[in-house]
Each structure stands twice: as structure tokens, then as C-alpha cells.
Amino acid sequence: MDDWAVIAVTAGVIVAMVVLIVKVHLNPAVALVIGAGVIALVVSGNVAESASIVTGGFGEIMAEIGLLIAWGVLIGAILSEAGAIQRLVEGLLRIFGARRAPYAFATxxxxxxxSIYIDVLLVMSAPLGRRMAARLGRTGTARVATAIAVGLECGIVMIVPGVGALALAGLLGVPLGMMVLVGVVVTVPTILLTLFVMYFAYDRGFWNPERDESVTIIDTEADEDADDEYATRPATGYTSIIATVGAPPRARTRVQQSTREPALALLFGPMIVSLLFVATGAIVQATDADLGPISILFEPVFALLVGLLGTSLVARLTIGGERVEKAVSRGFRESGQILILTGAGGSLAAAVASTGIGEILGSLFTTTTVAPLLIVWVVAAVLHMAIGSVSISAITAAGLLASVMSEIDVAPVLVALAAAAGSLFAVHVTSNTFWLLQISLNQSTRGTFKTCTLAVSVASVIALGLTMLLSLVL
Known part of the structure; x- marks a missing residue:
């Protein structure tokens, strides 16, 4: 097949997948597998071979990161059930004060x-965010909503063990330790700079509470939070979503009470230790050090397993085994759809690689790193604007570029971060997170376009810029 035909077929299938997802409302995972099958069939001309390509791609990515995603989601579910997030945010308020707390909150x-499913974490953090907003004056809602939107979206695709970050690392062959280290280096400055820029604008009239905030203010926590003037009850059909994501409303709106409430350091300790193991593994690999039998602890799948077992043990000793089992069951439900979607992304990546498009596109790139990083950012951004899913667009963009990696002089971790950055561009009305953010923080649609769509887009551009700067040294 001619080069132009390969590019045309691949581009046509990608457009068709977007149409199927957006217009026909076909499940994204199904659309990705269909697209992968079509590409593989056109290239191979053989049904059996094309099926082998699709299933092989699915299995390869699952073998590499399937357990990592499952462990990460389960850790998040247990921490959620233990009320760790609410306590953490309240601690940030006490330590940093209301004015600086949004920066610490987002980071x-x-x-x-x-590792916590993004909509679950949003719903959990929103009541405490409203309390924080009440202390920040006229632009309080804008500041907190921006902090939550930017922090959540950046974390899910740029920071391990976020499911998007894990998927990107697996698709592009990025060592997990490298993804941890470089992800933090890019993400933290991105968040702080984005909040600084947006808060500067809000303080100079960009935020109008009369138009950017909803007028529906109903106290849903009057029994224990009567002083929270920003507590709201959604006035739309999303009430049931907010009330039922993951756990009963009480578990999502206040700190879980326990007669043996553990220290936060104890709750988060196992996960932090596991991530330190992963980062240590990256250093060991880079230095070719031989640590003997203990080196198994620094393998990502075992490091995160240690974190999961430790978190589960702490939770069982404090909130009880029954609640831990409930959290684990919820985590398995959440991880199922994530795993299928990630595997479908692997199928697409394998199909695209089978076309030889890597060599074709590689010959079009210069020896500099700027062009490939900008291209992957643009691809992810366009896909996100059409599809509305940060994870899907990042995974798809990375899958398309995976076949090019051997042909261009770019560190895979930079491509992963560029795809992640692009997938953050223009979070809008096709995203469930957009509507949850509007409802749970009492904003109008106009206000949510500012705190979510614009703010996360600013983060997208800043993250791309920082990634390009890193390309000068990596």
C-alpha cells in the first residue's frame, strides 16, 4: 500500500471512531476495537491475521499495566472509604490558611x-471545597473550582498511579519510575502557574458572581454543617449521580467517624512507600545496580501491591473489614471499564503499528523534538474536543505515536506528557466532569467554562511548554 493510502486510511478510521463515539454514542472501547480491526484488516487483508493483531495488542498492554491499574484504583477506593481525603483537605486549611489553601489543595x-476515580474524588472534595470557598470572599467559588478542576485533570493523566498516566506509560514503553519523577516535575509547576494566572484574572474582574454562580443555594448538610453557606443541592438530574458515585452520600460528604481514627500519615504511608519504591527502581535501573533478591520490591507491579496490602491492612484495623471489602468491590467495578478502555487503546496502537505508519511519519519529522511533541499535543487536543474524555484522547494519541517512537529522537516520557497535556485542552460540555463541577460547586454554565474549560486549557498549554523545555535536557 502506498504511503499516502496508509495515512489516509488511518486518518479516516480515526475520524470515523470520533463520529461513532460523539454522534452514534457508541461505547468508546467498542469504537476503538472496531477502528483497530478495520485498520488491521485493510493492512493484512486477512481476517485471522487482523484478529490476531487486535487481540495481541490488547493482551500486550494488559500484561504490562493491567495489574498496575487495578492496584491503583483499589488503593484509591480504600482511601476514599476511610475518609482520608476529607481529613487531608481540612488539614490543608489549618496549615496553609484559606488564601493559600487552594494551591495546596490542587497540588x-x-x-x-x-489513583481515585476522578468523578468520585470530585464529589468527595466538593463539600470541603465549598467550605473553603466561603472563606475566600467574592472570588472564592472561582478559586476553589479552578483548583479542583486543574488538580483532578492533571493528576489523572500526568501522575502515577493515575489511570491515564499508567496507560500512557504502558503504551509508550515508559519506565514507571521515570513517569513518576518527570510527571511530578512537570505537573506541580503547571498547577501552580495555572492557578496564579487564573487568580490574577479573577481578582481583576474576570469573575462575576452574579452571572458566574448559580442562584440555587440550599443547605444539604444543615444537620452538621449549618455554617456552610455554600452547601448546595443540585437542581437537575445530576442529583442522583452526586449522591450515588461509589458510596452512600454520608460517606462522601463528611469525614468518616471512627473510634480508632488513624493518622493521615498512616493511611497514606503505604501508597507513598510504594511510589518511593517505584522511583527507586528507576534509579537502580539507570545505574545498573544489582540489589539481589530485594530488587523485586522495586518492580512497579510488586511495589504497588505492597502499597495496596499496606493500605488494606491499615484500613481493616481502623474502619473494619466490612467497609474495606465494600471499597474493594467498588474499586473492581471502577477498574473494569478502565482496563477495557486501556486494552482497546492497546489494540488500536498495535493495528496502527502494523501499517508501518511509524516509518512514514518518522521520515516527516525533523531531528528536533519540538515537532513531534507539538503534533502529539495537537492530536490529543483535537480528540479531546471531539470525544470529551481526557483519558481516551490521551490513550488514542499515544497509541498513534507509539509506532513512531523508534523513528524519532524523542524520549518516550516526553511524548507521554505531551499527549497528557493535549488531552487536557478544552474540557467542555461533552465531559461529565464539567457538569459535576458545575453542580457540586454551585456555578453557572458560564462560570464553569471559566473555571474548568479555560483554566484546564491554560494548564494544557503550560504543561506543553514545560515538556518542550525538558526536551532540551532529556
Missing amino acids: TLAVALP
Whole structure:
């Protein structure tokens, strides 16, 4: 097949997948597998061979990161059930004060809690966010909503063990330790700079509470939070979503009470230790050090397993085995759809690789790193605007570029971060997170376009810029 035909077929299938997802409302995982099958069939001309390509791609990515995603989601589910997030945010308020707390809040959501399913974490953090907003004056809602949106979206695709970050690392062959280290280096400055830029604008009239905030203010926590003037009850059909994501409303709106409430350091300790193991593994690999039998602890799948077992043990001793089992069951439900989607992304990547498009596109790139990083950012951004899913767009963009990696002089971790950055661009009305953010923080649609769509887009551009700067040294 001619080069132009390969590019045309691949591009046509990608457009068709977007149409199927957006217009026909076909499940994204199904659309990705169909697209992969079509590409593989056109290239191979053989049904059996094309099926082998699709299933092989699915299995390969699952073998590499399937358990990592499952462990990460389960850790997040147990921490959620233990009420760790609510306590953490309240601690940030006490330590940093209301004015500086949004910066710490956003960074903590991204760096410490990316393993928790994004909509669950949003619903859990929103009541405490409203309390924080009430202390920040006229632009309080804008500041907190921006912090939550930017922190959540950056964390899920740029910070391990966020499911998007894990998927990107697996698709592009990025060592997990490298993804941990470089992800933090890019994400933390991205969040702080984005909040600084947006807060500067809000303080100079960009935020209008009369138009950017909803007028529906109903106290849903009057029994224990009567002083929270920003507590709201959604006035739309999303009430049931907020009330039922993951756990009963009480578990999502206040700190779980326990007669043996553990220290936060104890709750988060196992996960932090596991991530330190992963980072240590990257250093060991880079230095070719031989640590003997203990080196198994630094393998990502075993490191995160240690974190899961430790978190489960602490939770069982404090909140009880029954609640831990409930959290684990919820985590398995959440991880199932993530795993299928990630595997479908692997199928697409394998199909695209089978076309030889890597060599074709590689010959079009210069020896500099700027062009490939910009291209993957643009691809992910366009896909996100069409599909509305940060994870899907990042995984798809990375899958397309996976076949090019051997042909261009770019560190795979930079491509992963560029795809992640692009997938953050223009979070809008096709995203469930957009509507949950609007409802749970009492914003109008106009206001949510500012705190979510614009703010996360600013983060997308800043993250791309920082990634390009890193390309000068990596």
C-alpha cells in the first residue's frame, strides 16, 4: 500500500471512531476495537491475521499495566472509604490558611490522590471545597473550582498511579519510575502557574458572581454543617449521580467517624512507600545496580501491591473489614471499564503499528523534538474536543505515536506528557466532569467554562511548554 493510502486510511478510521463515539454514542472501547480491526484488516487483508493483531495488542498492554491499574484504583477506593481525603483537605486549611489553601489543595489532589476515580474524588472534595470557598470572599467559588478542576485533570493523566498516566506509560514503553519523577516535575509547576494566572484574572474582574454562580443555594448538610453557606443541592438530574458515585452520600460528604481514627500519615504511608519504591527502581535501573533478591520490591507491579496490602491492612484495623471489602468491590467495578478502555487503546496502537505508519511519519519529522511533541499535543487536543474524555484522547494519541517512537529522537516520557497535556485542552460540555463541577460547586454554565474549560486549557498549554523545555535536557 502506498504511503499516502496508509495515512489516509488511518486518518479516516480515526475520524470515523470520533463520529461513532460523539454522534452514534457508541461505547468508546467498542469504537476503538472496531477502528483497530478495520485498520488491521485493510493492512493484512486477512481476517485471522487482523484478529490476531487486535487481540495481541490488547493482551500486550494488559500484561504490562493491567495489574498496575487495578492496584491503583483499589488503593484509591480504600482511601476514599476511610475518609482520608476529607481529613487531608481540612488539614490543608489549618496549615496553609484559606488564601493559600487552594494551591495546596490542587497540588494534593494531583500528586497524592490520582489513583481515585476522578468523578468520585470530585464529589468527595466538593463539600470541603465549598467550605473553603466561603472563606475566600467574592472570588472564592472561582478559586476553589479552578483548583479542583486543574488538580483532578492533571493528576489523572500526568501522575502515577493515575489511570491515564499508567496507560500512557504502558503504551509508550515508559519506565514507571521515570513517569513518576518527570510527571511530578512537570505537573506541580503547571498547577501552580495555572492557578496564579487564573487568580490574577479573577481578582481583576474576570469573575462575576452574579452571572458566574448559580442562584440555587440550599443547605444539604444543615444537620452538621449549618455554617456552610455554600452547601448546595443540585437542581437537575445530576442529583442522583452526586449522591450515588461509589458510596452512600454520608460517606462522601463528611469525614468518616471512627473510634480508632488513624493518622493521615498512616493511611497514606503505604501508597507513598510504594511510589518511593517505584522511583527507586528507576534509579537502580539507570545505574545498573544489582540489589539481589530485594530488587523485586522495586518492580512497579510488586511495589504497588505492597502499597495496596499496606493500605488494606491499615484500613481493616481502623474502619473494619466490612467497609474495606465494600471499597474493594467498588474499586473492581471502577477498574473494569478502565482496563477495557486501556486494552482497546492497546489494540488500536498495535493495528496502527502494523501499517508501518511509524516509518512514514518518522521520515516527516525533523531531528528536533519540538515537532513531534507539538503534533502529539495537537492530536490529543483535537480528540479531546471531539470525544470529551481526557483519558481516551490521551490513550488514542499515544497509541498513534507509539509506532513512531523508534523513528524519532524523542524520549518516550516526553511524548507521554505531551499527549497528557493535549488531552487536557478544552474540557467542555461533552465531559461529565464539567457538569459535576458545575453542580457540586454551585456555578453557572458560564462560570464553569471559566473555571474548568479555560483554566484546564491554560494548564494544557503550560504543561506543553514545560515538556518542550525538558526536551532540551532529556
